[in-house]
Amino acid sequence: MTHGYTPAPKGEEPSRRRALGAGLGAGLVLGTAAVAPLVGAGPSSAATPEADRTKAQGGAAPAPAAEPKLTMHAIDTYRGATEAGLRCDLSYFEDGRYRLLDSFEAVAGGRTKDPLLRGDELKSGRYEITLHVAEYFAAIGARLPQPGFLEEVPIRFTVADARQHYHVAILFSPWNYSYYRGS
Amino acid sequence: MAGISTHVLDIANGRPGAGMRIDFSILEDGAYRLLKTVRSNAEGRTDEPILKPEEAKAGRYELLFHVDAYYEELHGTLPDAAFIDQVPVRFTVFDATQHFHVPMICTPWNCTTYRGS
Numbered sequence: 306m307t308h309g310y311t312p313a314p315k316g317e318e319p320s321r322r323r324a325l326g327a328g329l330g331a332g333l334v335l336g337t338a339a340v341a342p343l344v345g346a347g348p349s350s351a352a353t354p355e356a357d358r359t360k361a362q363g364g365a366a367p368a369p370a371a372e373p374k375l376t377m378h379a380i381d382t383y384r385g386a387t388e389a390g391l392r393c394d395l396s397y398f399e400d401g402r403y404r405l406l407d408s409f410e411a412v413a414g415g416r417t418k419d420p421l422l423r424g425d426e427l428k429s430g431r432y433e434i435t436l437h438v439a440e441y442f443a444a445i446g447a448r449l450p451q452p453g454f455l456e457e458v459p460i461r462f463t464v465a466d467a468r469q470h471y472h473v474a475i476l477f478s479p480w481n482y483s484y485y486r487g488s
Numbered sequence: 489m490a491g492i493s494t495h496v497l498d499i500a501n502g503r504p505g506a507g508m509r510i511d512f513s514i515l516e517d518g519a520y521r522l523l524k525t526v527r528s529n530a531e532g533r534t535d536e537p538i539l540k541p542e543e544a545k546a547g548r549y550e551l552l553f554h555v556d557a558y559y560e561e562l563h564g565t566l567p568d569a570a571f572i573d574q575v576p577v578r579f580t581v582f583d584a585t586q587h588f589h590v591p592m593i594c595t596p597w598n599c600t601t602y603r604g605s
Contacts, residue, residue: 431573450582454603456548463556463573481602486571 373427374420375464376472378487379411379436383478384445387415391441395421398431415475429467434460434475442479449479460484492539492581492588494551495604496532498558500595504532508558508592512538515548515578544584551577553592555599570596577601 381387391411396403411417421434439456442449455477462484464471474487492512496505508528513520526534538551556573560566572594581588589604 452548452580452582454579454582454588456580457578459576459578461573461575462571465569465571481600483598483600485598 372423372470373425373468374423374470375427375432376420376470377411377417377434377475378472379415379475379477381415381441381445381478382476383442383447387411387413388441388445389413390444391415392437393417394433394435394437396433396435397428398433403431403433427464427467427471429464431461431463433462434473436460436475436477436482438477438479438482447479453479455479455482458482462486489587490541490544490585491537492544492549492551492590493537494528494534494589495591496528496553496558497591497593498532498562498595499593500559500597501562504528504530505558505592505594506530506532507561508532509554510534510538511550511552511554513550513552515550520550544581546581546584548578548580551579551590551592553577553594553599555592555594555596559596567596572596572599575599575601579603 377393379387379391379393381391389410389412392408393411394408395406397406398404407421409417409421436458437456438458439453442453458477460473460475460482462471462473470488472487473484475484476482494510496508496510497503498505505528509525510528511522511525513522515521526536526538529535539549553575555575556566556570559570575592575594577590577592579588579590587605590601591604593600
């Protein structure tokens with residue numbers, strides 16, 4: 306499966322890997338990676354399934370999570386593969402309510418063409434991604450009760466440290482959904 | 489049996505999610521109107537059904553699970569990197585003669601819901 310978002314800048318990643326592998330001081334050679342997160346970026350993060358990372362990286366070593374960004378991957382477990390066109394709304398909690406930042410569509414496979422937010426765009430706080438699942442399942446021709454059990458699914462989560470990469474992994478069907486902080 | 493029920497499971501600790509605040513609302517005129525606030529009991533269920541059989545009617549509902557407050561109360565503080573805060577589960581009762589069991593399985597980093605039985 307191809308990545309739905311832009312990987313780390315060319316030429317930078319291998320040197321980071323070597324540096325990490327050699328156990329050199331992070332501040333000397335890693336540049337922006339010096340602010341690499343303590344939680345959620347390394348193998349010590351027990352809550353992020355290794356299987357997901359291995360699949361996403363094609364079995365290679367995990368990329369350094371140096372660039373702050375928000376990414377998502379929504380997997381249609383009803384069909385077994387996510388068709389292009391799942392409509393999503395990204396909101397940020399401010400002044401007592403969720404305010405819409407952007408609306409976008411996932412590409413085939415369930416990722417997005419670009420990160421939802423990157424660099425300074427990512428702020429700590431509470432976010433919501435609303436998935437328009439009823440519309441999606443209608444578009445792929447699923448035969449379901451009308452209206453369906455799930456229609457617009459709000460995925461809410463907290464970004465505690467805006468210097469990190471937050472990957473929101475979502476599994477959905479017409480009857481259930483699950484999400485977690487992936488990598 | 490018609491109506492709505494729920495069950496909270498704290499799988500970070502391998503036990504029922506006892507004492508979690510749950511706000512139950514109905515969608516009316518484009519906005520969710522709070523019907524009641526309950527707390528899960530020692531089994532992670534609610535003492536009374538969320539919606540009793542005799543009250544069952546088709547419509548769009550929301551169960552708002554206060555997962556963050558649950559873990560905060562349980563541990564005295566939230567884990568620094570907690571990812572899950574409050575989880576609104578919005579669903580449709582498309583046939584009021586059917587029962588809708590909507591569980592919440594959670595940790596501070598993930599959650600799952602589904603139409604159960």
